[in-house]
Amino acid sequence: MADIRAGLEDRRFRRYPGTDPRPERKPAFLVSRRRRERHHPGAVFLVDKPKGPTSHDIVRDIRRWTGLRRVGHGGTLDPLASGLLPVFVGVATRLNEYLAPYRKSYEATVLLGQSTDTDDSEGQVIETAEIPEISEQELHLVLDQFRGEIEQVPPQYSAVKRDGVAAYRTARAGERVEIDARAVTVHELTATTVALPYVTLTMSVSTGTYVRAIARDLGQALGCGAHVTEMRRTAIGAKSANDGHSPESLQAAAEADAIWSLAISPADLFPDWPHFHLRGEQLLRIKRGQKIRHAPVDGWDKALVLNPENEVAAVLRRDELSAATWQPEKVLASG
DSSP: OHHHHHHHHHHHHTTSTTOOOSOOOOOHHHHHHHHHHHHOOOEEEEEEEOSSSOHHHHHHHHHHHHOOSOEEESSOOOTTEEEEEEEEEGGGGGGGGGGTTSOEEEEEEEEETEEESSSBTTSOEEEEOOOOOOOHHHHHHHHGGGSEEEEEOOOSSSSOEETTEEHHHHHHTTOOOOOOOEEEEEEEEEEEEEETTEEEEEEEEOTTOOHHHHHHHHHHHHTSOEEEEEEEEEEETTEEGGGOBOHHHHHHHHHTTOGGGGOBOGGGGOTTSOEEEOOHHHHHHHHTTOOEEOOOOTTOSEEEEEOTTSOEEEEEEEOSSOTTEEEEEEEOTTO
16 A cells, blocks of 8 residues: 555656656556556456447456456447457457457348448438348348358448548548458358348358448348348357356456456367467477477467466467477467
8 A cells, every 4th residue: 555655646746847856666556557467367258248338348348347458359349239249358469360260150130121321220221222022032042142252342331441541430521431342251141030121140251241241232132222230249269149248247246356257268269279288498488489399280380388377378380391390479478
């Protein structure tokens, strides 16, 4: 407590330059927080985000509940959407990018006959049209053109940047931005319920695929327009929304000083990766950024290093010239 008071006094003196004869130093509570972040082994919270809050709202809450600032999510969910939102904490944020190759699964309700400026029900209706008579079989045939690797134009209201400016900012200013199509992969796409004017779609897609764009393009293919009214992310890789915790349960755990009981190891997000359990000299070499010898794993050029405490210490990359040589790609501070 004395250290905290001293830190607060330092901050008070700095309001009046020249009044504090002591050397400049950081407040004790800031030093403590940074030390805590540096030595935290990293963790992941699987959040079942409800409809309403933004992904950043969830990140902000996790920061408050854990007391750590290094927090980031594993893939934006629109305010309209609910479902699985992985949130990386501490040094685990450095593993966020490795989640990108995993498939993401969604369930979406699409309303045919109306187009909106945002391609979902949060936007303004810009066009209405009569819905054509179409059977379920015919609808499935139309969906064929959206399966596999396709070229998709992201929505006007998206975070895609053009000339350094996010498209949604330009759209909010009343201007239309030209967004280039990009390659995405739709691994699975099925109409599970057809109750016109509503269609329920389930899909498994690559990172970067916009569900709203699939709904928009389906409406265009049918000649009547369409937009998303409900959307839920049901899975990322091996983790499903059923594994997630509601913000209310996370808050209750934080208030009971049990927030970390709801966290998982980052390694649990990558169950298919090779896991090397290292100790002693080999682990020390990894910390120093040096190569190690380890048996190759067929089909894999990356691996996770786990220390004796079963914490993720590093990501390794297999050497191009020697299959049994591995070099650090990322060393986590806690390793």
